[in-house]
Amino acid sequence: MNTPLLTKLIGFLSTLKSLAISWYSKINFRLLTAEEIYLFLKFFFIPAIVILLSLITVVIIYRRFRLDAIELQKSELDDTVNNFLTDIIFLDYTDEETLQKIQHFQVEYVKNNPKIERFILNKLIRIKRNVQQLNQEKFIFIYESFGFRKITDKLINSYSWTKKSQGFYHYQILDHKEKQPLIAPYLDHNNGKIRSNALIAMISLSTDNFDILNDYRHAISEADELKILDVIYQKETVIPANISKWLRNKNESIVSLAIKLGVHFNYDFTEIETNHILKTYSSAIRREIILALRALSIEAAVEPLIAHYNHESNLRNKISILKTFQKINNDNTKELALGLLFTEKNIDLKFEIVNCIHQIDQTFFQKFKTNDQQEHELINRMLLHHSNAYLN
């Protein structure tokens, strides 16, 4: 039986009790009498909670019925709006005809209902996001004719960061380049979320090779980095001319972004650039460049990586270098790996070293011998894993 716990528990409870008694006797404080508690519960607590319970029950049920009704209305409106938008976006109406049609639609269906306006605006944004090669000018004309600029500007002028960011997003998706001056001041906003959403919108709207990143001094979070890359990939632009400049940026976030963009655009990282990154930046950035060199199979990186291997302090980075050597290698790589094979004690590294040698010279382990039976078995197990087609 766990008696010590029981004894401790009893001790704890009695301490609590004596504390409560001493506290109660020291202060001049009158507790409510039983009758007062009874009256409080009977005439305040219970009626209040009964009212609240009834209210919440009614709200839950009402909300559910309302939700079902709204869904029905929404699906009906959905069809009408879809048909209308498809019509005006894809058919060759003149500006005048489009305007007339929109005005007619507004009178008949929108009727100044802000919810319906938001519904149509969201639909328009979704179409723009998902359909490629739409007529940009026509799309902006439709957006303006509906009077949606008012809604977007109101969002941007709002105090809430979520609404502001939504406003940026509208202009970003609409590719409304003229709105850059409206968003640019927010790049240095105190609120990091506003700042990052403004940056993404500005990158999306930029026409000048993403120059905006040149002097960006704030850290970019991992989430924002993913969003920025997504925006850039979607723009289907040519390779940004500034990659080499960004690789020397003091802001590590920009370096990280540049490396990832380099991979996407097949950038040929030079030996000097590789050396600079491996010697200057944090382990996370070093890892990025190692992964990039592996993804792009840049042969020129072999020597800098060999030189760097023994100086690398991060285990994951060392593993990444060895994995890179499995793809790009030369005689010096094999020499390094052979040197490490018997000295390396870390199993994860040894595992990669074995694969590295196996990838460089498939026949090496056929003639390989060691007196240490345990070591031989270990290497053999690793080799079996690496040579199994289903595991690699």
Next chain:
Amino acid sequence: MEFLEHLIKSLELFFGCYSIFYISIYCLLGILSFVEIRRYYATAKFLHKDVLIKSNNIVGVSIIAPAYNEGKTIVFNVKSLLSQEYPKFEVVIINDGSTDDTLEKLIEEFSLVKVDFFYQEKVKSYHIRGHYKSTNPIYNKLLVIDKVNNKSKADAVNAGVNSAKNPLFICTDVDCILRKDTIAMLVKPFIESPKKVIASGAAIRISNSCEFKEGMLYKSHYPKNFFARFQELEYIRSFLYGRMAWSRLNGLLLVSGGLGMFDKETVIAVGGYKKESLGEDMELVTRMRRYMHEKKEQFAIIYIPESLCWTEGPSDRKVFMRQRVRWARGLIQNLYMHRKMIFNPKYGMTSMVVMPYFLLCEFAVPILEVVGLIFIVLDIMFFGINYNFLVIISLSVYLFYTFVTLISIYLDQLIYKQYSNVKDIFILITMVFLEPFLYHPIITYASLKGYFNFFLNKEKNWGVMTRQGFNEIK
């Protein structure tokens, strides 16, 4: 007699103070939970899951799911797990010494062959018989481990952790049906948080009466079975009311074993799941928190209010009781194992707020309920009792309890239209009012039995969960 009267009076004072403390805590948790849910939905759209799904620069995730005698549903479940929408993931199934045809079915359906997997025991696990991979490229994300049963889910998951290749892993049960975007949703906190996230979790629902199509949830219904009904209610309360609030405070001590994503490096550093523990999920998180505090590194454990996982709840009394007794025993065992942390300022929030809460509000409540009942009986027998007062007090407690549950239901309905049928909502609300009479006494009994078993050091037993299978729509 005078002593007894004095004792009863002291206890009345104690229960009065305790009730105020308890109600205050729950009111605070309610507010925090509401704030956190609002924050989550206000920010959720700024990193859309599609960005993660499309990305090449995303962290890899392994789904680890142990299976023991799951022959009836294993193929369906593995196919469901394999249909996750995420660019970099693998599914690791551990056949934990099943005595039925679980492994044979997997081999046949997925064209598995035994492979020479280089297995390293980074965290302790029992004997592995072999690893299997599919010869069919469609299933190249699947890895099956066949191991000898060691009467512990913890042991099986550890084997999965040792074999997983990605830096993050999801621990789930093979009978769980996950939403297609589960990985993307759980990985988001790891990417978004400025702190090092060591675990994330999401809400779990009961699948008993739900309809499934091609391994995915098709229609959600409120369960029909007695135990499953109340368990669903309990899950809603626990996930939306409790865990969201603790997530807000960064004080989560439990990431459910049914669905949780973990940082593999931290899990390995703390030695993985403990076989001896009956509440291995809570015990692991406690150790991970302890480790991070000792390393003096900022960390976060985050819950999201989305329902991402549907699991089959126990449908008969025997299985249900066994599960609850185990959970209660796991709780007391965890508090006992980490007793030195409680009120030790070195462990910050964990030791000063979270563990005392678990001790005073989660562990103590069933005991106090029974003590209270005993003293009411003594009061009636020896001193007479003010029945009006008793009725009013009992009614107040009952109403507050239903209030907390109803608020959770409201939050749940606010987030998402969970049930396909309006009738389900009516039944759910009715159950809120019946729960304190029909279900709560059973839970209290199970908790006390769990504590009792712990003090008596009775043999630990996981028991067998009987599966009904899923309602598959063709």
